[in-house]
Amino acid sequence: MHPDPAFRWPKSANDHQDADERAALEAMIVDIGFGMVFAETPDGPRVAHVPVFSTGDGALQFHLSRGNALANHIANGKALCVINGPDAYISPDWYGIEDQVPTWNYLALELEGPVRKMEREGLISLLDDLSAQNEAKLAPKKPWHRDKMDAEKFDKMVNAIVGFEMEILAWRPTAKLGQNKPDAVREKAAAALDATGRRAMAHLMKEFGTR
Template identity: 50%
Template sequence: MHPNPAFRRADRVLLEAMLEEVGFGMIFAATPDGPRVAHVPLLYTGDGAVQFHLARGNALTRHLDGATVLAVVNGPDGYVSPRWYADPDQVPTWNYAALELEGRVRRMDDEGLLGQVTALSDKHEARVSEGAPWTMDKLSPARKRGLLASIVGFEIEVQVWRETLKLSQNKDIADRTRAADGLEAEGSPAIAQLMRTLGPAG
């Protein structure tokens, strides 16, 4: 995480909303085979835990039960040009939103795994605008058993939340506004919107 305290915002509701909205991240772990990462959909349970699943053959799968891992969620980001600042004695930078979740992992049982993948598909199907939502019951029993047997479910009991919301909070309001306008004009409206709505904490 970025060391500048200006880019911290320990607002748990905001961080949970980011986790819910993005819904995808990376799981990092040290293993006897070296450091490994998996890219996974994430399901926040609402009570401080995050669930995910991996293919049974994934290099991380056999090492995770009982391990301490780092889950990383990346929000919007964008390049900030120094030409957007009033003072010409500036350098380029990058604005971004990122969340790190550290915690211990437990392997889920078959019932928990089924609940996880059902909740994941229901959540994201609800975001698809056209047509009737896809549901797990559209699978034949044999197909469902085969697919569930090919993946392993895990849950992280999150012990530490660490955020970086680097949104030009170290600049004055005029520079932040120009930078947000520049980012939006260059095709990065999401980070521009965060800059406008969050800004400095307090």
């Protein structure tokens, strides 16, 4: 999380997040759907890049290949998951004011908590939830479902992975969108960024930079 309070979104204090703020963070998890999970192992810190699923009640689920360096060590310990949103380089020339430096704007969410290993039934439910959630984003395409697979082949694939659930005890969002700049300056930079094709970040700077 960025040390400047201006860039903490919605708030830095976990206990003071209201329902709308939590819903916005949950929506970010659903929209991006992918993160990096970090944890310590006997061989040092390791990271896994994984699709993630929020249960909506304070837990984050994911799965790892049995051969992953984290698979045998992450359960019953704490882990950190980072979900990255849009990001972009910001040129100081775009501000239209003197004595500025280059920077990088970004949206990110850090989640931390203890991890437990899921039973096979929970893992299969997670796989169903992940596919349903992401297939829905492809509408009007007809959703894929594992019923289209040979059941024996599906079982063999499930045997090759392990499911995990993190109890989220800390939500640490960062929205570095130029909030420390005057509105007109930030909007000028956003317009220049939009012209380079980085529309997602430009939109965030325009819409949420003053929140």
